[in-house]
Amino acid sequence: MKYIDLNCDMGEGLDNDAAIMPFISSANIACGYHAGNHDTMLRTATLALENKVAIGAHPGFADKSNFGRTEQALSDPALYELITTQLYAMQLVCKSLDTVMVHVKPHGALYNMAAKSSSMARVIVKAVKDVDPRLCFFGLSNSWLIKAAKEAGLKTASEVFADRTYQDDGSLTPRTQPTALIEKEENAVAQVLMMVTEQKVTTVNGYTIPMVAETICIHGDGAHAVTFARTVNAALHHHQLIIQRP
Template sequence: MIKSIDLNCDLGESVAGIPMPNDAQLMDYVSSVNIACGFHAGDATTMAETVKIAVAKQVKIGAHPSFPDLQNFGRKEMNLPAKEVYDIVLYQIGALSGFVKAAGTKLHHVKPHGALYNMAAKDSQLAEAIAQAVFDFDPTLILYGLSGSKMIDAARQIGLRSAAEVFADRTYQNDGTLTPRNQENALITDSKLALAKVLAMVREQQVVTLDRKKINIQAQTVCIHGDGPHAIAFAKMIFESLTADGITLNLP
């Protein structure tokens, strides 16, 4: 049975240099954060302020690169050449890393966002472009990718460390992918149901799909989203439940 797990959260997803209201409190219940790099949300001042809070809270910092899609929060699929995906990922890692370095610490990981993340889970060329950008920037970084996805495979192929990610508030398809957000029941809004799913994924390394099929899944890091109305209470509930179960927060 797993004795430790990483909890991560997507943060810094605002503009005008004002961190999201929940960001600082959420950092009390996670071990790593993924900070928006300006392409789907965030800007220079927001990145700087969010990094500052993360350093004070002593959580590890990851870059959260996206397709260039502010209008749709990075959730619109874009058919970009693999070379362009490599370029935009490298660009965004570099942007956030500047603020991380200035704050006296080091970037820990990279986790793609939204449509880029979901497309790369299935598309080997996109996955390889992302993994190569991460590796070329710093081969000691960890690539966070959907458990069982092409991103995990791409990282392994080039000798880059990876962390298999599962989601607390999302439902799963039979092939291990996330239910698209534009489909019914993609999100789990009942906190108790979401918690039960998290505990099963961590304890048993399994998840029940929308079709009620139980599939194996590797859980090395659990994503909790910080933009819901009960985000802080949910994060606290997961943190306290894992701790009560003898599972500590630890990085992959």
């Protein structure tokens, strides 16, 4: 049997977390910087516990007005502090619930910038490792995020996306482009199954590139988030794939 993780970015101020939670195995919870606050972190973590979903931190830039999707230039110490502060906040929430945080996935512009920057990726990874070396690190498949985490000896989960398209270099199509989002269920399912069963993906220009798929992301703020979560979950089960945290 093949195992695959199905994750979702949550605790970001939408009202669909409870509807999505039964279909996933990992929740990436916003830590109050790009979205959310202590109360939303607590509520989302409680929902995850009730649904036996792994709890992870989803740290992003301190930029709620742009939902953490605008690039920022931070010094290495400032970037390190940005990550550690959010991870410690998530740890405190987990401690209050007598549970543990098990993974970390950077958010938005922070994620996309570090995927292409070895220096940023290494600072983020060091911050994660210093907080807890047992954490699993989620990062874009074949990116510097995964390379840096492996170099540091962290457990990793190479991430692919059900609701986003890919460029020829394996990066996600920028949201500023009209082809960035996958809007149809059948297209999302087809892309997921190709990535999971064949370990490759078709880019926006029609090329086929290799893709390591260990965890699949569905964005909780997507217009079709609940439907995609339900449909992708069903498709994975139909193909005898067991949905389980890394």
